[in-house]
Amino acid sequence: MEDHGGQEDAGGSRERNNEGVRSRWTPKPEQILILESIFNSGMVNPPKDETVRIRKLLEKFGSVGDANVFYWFQNRRSRSRRRQRQQIHEAAATTTSHATATQQQQQQHGYYQTTNESGGGGSGGGGAIHQYEMSGSSSSSGGGGGGGDFVNEHLCSFSGEIGFPGIYNGVHKWGANRSRQGPDRHERNVW
Amino acid sequence: MEDHGGQEDAGGSRERNNEGVRSRWTPKPEQILILESIFNSGMVNPPKDETVRIRKLLEKFGSVGDANVFYWFQNRRSRSRRRQRQQIHEAAATTTSHATATQQQQQQHGYYQTTNESGGGGSGGGGAIHQYEMSGSSSSSGGGGGGGDFVNEHLCSFSGEIGFPGIYNGVHKWGANRSRQGPDRHERNVW
DNA sequence: GCAAATTAATGATTTATTCAAG
DNA sequence: CTTGAATAAATCATTAATTTGC
Numbered sequence: 001m002e003d004h005g006g007q008e009d010a011g012g013s014r015e016r017n018n019e020g021v022r023s024r025w026t027p028k029p030e031q032i033l034i035l036e037s038i039f040n041s042g043m044v045n046p047p048k049d050e051t052v053r054i055r056k057l058l059e060k061f062g063s064v065g066d067a068n069v070f071y072w073f074q075n076r077r078s079r080s081r082r083r084q085r086q087q088i089h090e091a092a093a094t095t096t097s098h099a100t101a102t103q104q105q106q107q108q109h110g111y112y113q114t115t116n117e118s119g120g121g122g123s124g125g126g127g128a129i130h131q132y133e134m135s136g137s138s139s140s141s142g143g144g145g146g147g148g149d150f151v152n153e154h155l156c157s158f159s160g161e162i163g164f165p166g167i168y169n170g171v172h173k174w175g176a177n178r179s180r181q182g183p184d185r186h187e188r189n190v191w
Numbered sequence: 192m193e194d195h196g197g198q199e200d201a202g203g204s205r206e207r208n209n210e211g212v213r214s215r216w217t218p219k220p221e222q223i224l225i226l227e228s229i230f231n232s233g234m235v236n237p238p239k240d241e242t243v244r245i246r247k248l249l250e251k252f253g254s255v256g257d258a259n260v261f262y263w264f265q266n267r268r269s270r271s272r273r274r275q276r277q278q279i280h281e282a283a284a285t286t287t288s289h290a291t292a293t294q295q296q297q298q299q300h301g302y303y304q305t306t307n308e309s310g311g312g313g314s315g316g317g318g319a320i321h322q323y324e325m326s327g328s329s330s331s332s333g334g335g336g337g338g339g340d341f342v343n344e345h346l347c348s349f350s351g352e353i354g355f356p357g358i359y360n361g362v363h364k365w366g367a368n369r370s371r372q373g374p375d376r377h378e379r380n381v382w
Numbered sequence: 383g384c385a386a387a388t389t390a391a392t393g394a395t396t397t398a399t400t401c402a403a404g
Numbered sequence: 405c406t407t408g409a410a411t412a413a414a415t416c417a418t419t420a421a422t423t424t425g426c
Binding site for chain 2: 407408409410
Binding site for chain 2: 396397398399402403404
């Protein structure tokens with residue numbers, strides 16, 4: 001049997017390196033699915049709060065840290081753009097027409113952005129919402145997940161969807177949101 | 192309680208933004224002194240462990256977060272470089288000779304770098320040591336300090352008074368271990 | 383069929399650029 | 405204008421695919 005999911009340490013929980021090689025996180029297929037789903041839904045740059053939620057969600061499938069999630073999104077954005085540009089350049093080189101599709105990305109540092117992945121199925125699509133989500137002194141504390149949690153919605157989709165071998169979809173309730181009691185000087189800093 | 196006789200909130204502890212305006216950290220003169228001292232000593236890109244120590248040290252003079260310290264060093268490096276380049280360009284424009292001082296920085300992403308500040312007396316010179324420093328022992332808590340000594344050394348200078356820096360360059364012997372050991376999967380992540 | 387060598391993907395760092403508060 | 409904060413681009417380093425030789 002190919003327990004292709006057998007390696008539990010693949011999640012990166014083992015970074016023990018007596019030598020000098022730092023092991024990096026290797027996301028599991030399920031994790032990648034979740035991440036891509038979120039990304040494709042338009043949240044290409046989740047704020048810290050959301051990132052933490054995502055991490056907690058991913059953690060159910062393997063060890064992962066907040067930074068890993070952050071890196072993942074960062075790299076995804078960067079590479080998405082690069083490929084888009086390459087394709088543009090490529091097309092420009094191929095097409096003899098003068099139609100230079102100069103799709104200049106306007107660097108709107110908004111968090112949600114319409115992902116125009118070329119190859120993607122374009123399932124999500126959706127919302128270019130501007131949710132800056134600042135430290136929520138405004139009522140975000142509510143323990144139980146507070147208000148509209150983006151991640152929660154996605155979780156719904158996954159509860160009973162992904163047919164993973166050996167994964168029981170239980171109802172997760174990460175209500176106990178680890179509120180940051182520290183004096184946050186900057187909510188959305190680089191961590 | 193020391194009354195620094197000045198803006199108390201300047202430390203940045205107040206970043207409450209009910210509106211959405213983030214107030215940014217305003218380092219106190221003492222803090223700047225410490226930071227510059229460390230920077231001038233050759234540590235231009237302190238690893239996380241050291242950053243935390245620095246933060247704790249700075250915190251004695253006002254609220255400050257790890258990220259603030261990180262940003263400060265980042266901006267300092269950037270600014271330093273840019274100015275250097277400008278000066279080079281400027282000099283090149285002035286000098287009629289063909290000696291184009293193409294000081295191509297070879298992107299040695301080392302943490303310690305010879306600070307070639309133009310104005311400085313060029314004393315330091317230190318060592319472009321590659322020290323990845325991966326701590327590992329989380330015993331860096333409290334002021335007790337632990338293994339690291341860099342910040343502590345600086346602290347010595349400050350213990351009692353900020354005796355203006357002549358910035359004496361002592362012998363730096365930081366680590367010098369080029370082995371990149373990293374127990375944690377992402378010790379030096381972006382926070 | 384396997385294991386070393388090579389290449390392709392991609393996670394993690396660092397640098398350059400930009401935005402905005404003071 | 406200065407400079408802290410944030411992000412995107414570029415780069416490095418490690419892991420997975422793959423090729424190659426036996």
